[in-house]
Amino acid sequence: MEKLVNIIFYNIDHSIRLYRMFAQKKLREHGFKITIDQWLVIKCILENPDITQHELSELVFKDNASVTRIIDLLIKAGYLEKETNPEDRRKFMLHVTKEGEEVIRNVHEVVLQNRSIALNGINQKELETADAVLRKIIANCKQ
Template sequence: MEKLNDIIFYNIDKAIKTYRMYAMKKIREKGYKITTDQWLIIKSILENPKITQQELAKNVFKDNASVTRIIELMVKSNYLNRKVNTTDRRKSVLSVTKEGKEIIEKVQTIILENRKEALEGIDKAELDAMNVTLKKIIQNCS
């Protein structure tokens, strides 16, 4: 029977979770109170201002209830504005506030440092090969 550490998907999941904990620790050490999930949501909205909450959930790999909860916190933290869609009252229109844009800019340097440290000792060819492989796995499972 194979061991957990020999299973590629276990290692992918472990790498992602380890990196997320590392990234959060580094962000908190600098005094910022934004989570990686909040960062992903703000980035997704900035890149696609008309994104729906369902698309947002899919984009950040969360269920709708989790995204709703995260959005509530971000509205309270003044990172997002939420308005009722005038054509469909069941939907909301989300926009990033000035404070939301500022926190993204401030945290961006930390995120780039985190990525650099996490990828230390891995050359471009290895990263390219890994990226191609991961995209193939995604395609196989989609």
């Protein structure tokens, strides 16, 4: 076999998987009871208060089904509330609770640290090239 490590897709897969484990571990170590995915969902709702679940799923690259389930868990955890949208009863209005806002605020610092550690020793130019490559892959796979 062409050595796995020579195939970019394996390194993409490997890097994101390790980063997620790394980031999740840091959250755990700081005592936060929230997953990376749940954090991302709350963050997106805070930044886009009128967002629907469907729009949310596109923003975070997740399936509608996954978003539904993540939201269920966030509601159970007390970080989120939902209410039927009276303008269109198919949709819901999502509302981040005080507890939800607090978690996001507290987690923010850790997330910044994580990113900084994970990107250590990579210069801006390299990062931009890597980013451009990833965007091309994204575009190519969308066909």
